[in-house]
Amino acid sequence: MAEPWDPAERERKYRRRKKLGLPRLISEGDSWFDYPPHTNVIDWIDNTERFAIERFEISGDTIHNMEATSAKVADAVVAESPMCVLLSAGGNDVVEQSFINRLFIEHDSQLTPRQHLDAGVWQSKIDQLSTDYLKFMDDLGEHAPIIAHGYDYMVPTTKGAKFDGFRVSGPWILPAMIAKDITDTTLQRAIIKEMINDFNDILSTMQTKFPLHFMYIDLRNTFADTDWLNEIHLKRAGFKVVAQAFIDAIDTRLPAVLQARKDAGL
Amino acid sequence: MKRIAAIVILFANVNAFAQCTPTLNDAKLDVVSRGLWRGIDLGGPIFAEPEVNVGLCGRPVTTTGNRGVDLTLDAWIPPNRDDFDLYTVGLRHLWYLKDRDNFVAASVREFHWDFGTEPWTTEIAIEARGKITRESSGFTAHPFIEIARDLNRFKGTYARVGIDHEIGAQNIPFQVAVQLYGSVSNYDRTIGFHDAQLSVWAVKRIGSGATRIGVGGGYDRVARNLGFGHSHAWAGVRLQRIHS
Numbered sequence: 001m002a003e004p005w006d007p008a009e010r011e012r013k014y015r016r017r018k019k020l021g022l023p024r025l026i027s028e029g030d031s032w033f034d035y036p037p038h039t040n041v042i043d044w045i046d047n048t049e050r051f052a053i054e055r056f057e058i059s060g061d062t063i064h065n066m067e068a069t070s071a072k073v074a075d076a077v078v079a080e081s082p083m084c085v086l087l088s089a090g091g092n093d094v095v096e097q098s099f100i101n102r103l104f105i106e107h108d109s110q111l112t113p114r115q116h117l118d119a120g121v122w123q124s125k126i127d128q129l130s131t132d133y134l135k136f137m138d139d140l141g142e143h144a145p146i147i148a149h150g151y152d153y154m155v156p157t158t159k160g161a162k163f164d165g166f167r168v169s170g171p172w173i174l175p176a177m178i179a180k181d182i183t184d185t186t187l188q189r190a191i192i193k194e195m196i197n198d199f200n201d202i203l204s205t206m207q208t209k210f211p212l213h214f215m216y217i218d219l220r221n222t223f224a225d226t227d228w229l230n231e232i233h234l235k236r237a238g239f240k241v242v243a244q245a246f247i248d249a250i251d252t253r254l255p256a257v258l259q260a261r262k263d264a265g266l
Numbered sequence: 267m268k269r270i271a272a273i274v275i276l277f278a279n280v281n282a283f284a285q286c287t288p289t290l291n292d293a294k295l296d297v298v299s300r301g302l303w304r305g306i307d308l309g310g311p312i313f314a315e316p317e318v319n320v321g322l323c324g325r326p327v328t329t330t331g332n333r334g335v336d337l338t339l340d341a342w343i344p345p346n347r348d349d350f351d352l353y354t355v356g357l358r359h360l361w362y363l364k365d366r367d368n369f370v371a372a373s374v375r376e377f378h379w380d381f382g383t384e385p386w387t388t389e390i391a392i393e394a395r396g397k398i399t400r401e402s403s404g405f406t407a408h409p410f411i412e413i414a415r416d417l418n419r420f421k422g423t424y425a426r427v428g429i430d431h432e433i434g435a436q437n438i439p440f441q442v443a444v445q446l447y448g449s450v451s452n453y454d455r456t457i458g459f460h461d462a463q464l465s466v467w468a469v470k471r472i473g474s475g476a477t478r479i480g481v482g483g484g485y486d487r488v489a490r491n492l493g494f495g496h497s498h499a500w501a502g503v504r505l506q507r508i509h510s
Contacts, residue, residue: 002432002508003406003434005434005435006434006436006441006475007471007474007475008474008475008476011474011476011510012508015510016289016510034435034436034437036435036436037399037401037405038404047365058437059435059436059437060437161404162402162404163433163435164403164404164405164433165403165404165405229401235401236399236401
């Protein structure tokens, strides 16, 4: 039996479950949906065997790239008529090295956590994330609602992502902080909190403005430090919690959104 | 041939527990430099080893219930008629445990081996397969154990324990599969030696990934270099089609 990251295995599952008449979903995203070493969010949803999920996610992907290549997902949404599109995006836009290395201000005990973020650099990232999320929603939202998750307050650590014992990427945030002499863990966490709140604000605002097109799952204060595998990935049990949050959204919130879309003629 | 037909007919009628139809899962052709089967040296220097797997629910990805049935046809075919060819057809019933990575299964297999006075033999087998993960290092592997009892030719038992490990990712067009196993048997004194084998296949996915080509190799170490048991290194090429 092929591994869950195998693209042919994913395609096979989708086709056979679709043939069985299971509700269709489309997923697009990054490593939260495509983390090869262990069961990720979509794997967990898939394991319920309730849905036929056509999967487009690629670990390491950014919302900026997903927006640029959204045509293939949009084509699939039109062709497959899924209940909704599941989306995980934004984390890699923030931790990409060329950006994160410019983000922090040299440590100064007189500055607040927010003031340790270079305001111009951070605002440009917020603008980019907002624009790309909006464009992605514009490309797809007319055909199916999107369900996206925010991030919880991640913990800066020295741990990166490992495959077969070899570190392949990361850590992402801590080295950039250390380079600016931000060594106090309380301050590090407070800065992360500001960033995560801003990111969640983007998604929350989109949900408020476009309730027929965009649904948002707030994961803040969901996970303990021990739930994190490394700086930006949860352990498999944590991914299962996120998967359940998506399933809850599909079961409890999506029907009303679909009905409202129908009433609105979408 | 009647035995094979009986198994295929049985397979086609095992649908009492689900509304599933037989579906081709995988087809594979390995061409290898040595025909090796359970520590028995079938010959060389070239062997074709085709394998076709058809699923009836359960394996590997259909959805209904916690059980599945599959049918596997495989063969070891030498172009050199002095070597020994071997054909098998097996019907397997799987019971999935907590998920589809963990199961136990019972099989009945028919073997045709153009060797000796009794070309046909029947085998019954049980097997178990699981999944182990080491989260902190990103390691996943699948240990397995198989015990098979030959009812006619050898009237003996073969047991194998091993581990499968596959390395890859959705966005990388290559993947590597590694298998290590050790086996023991009490077949005839001159064949069926205990053996251990390490094999590695590197496979490139073509297009959507359903078609694959690969190269591989391995080393099969038998307990004693006697009779039909010889230690061999081997290499091969693979063409595989995963059906969706």
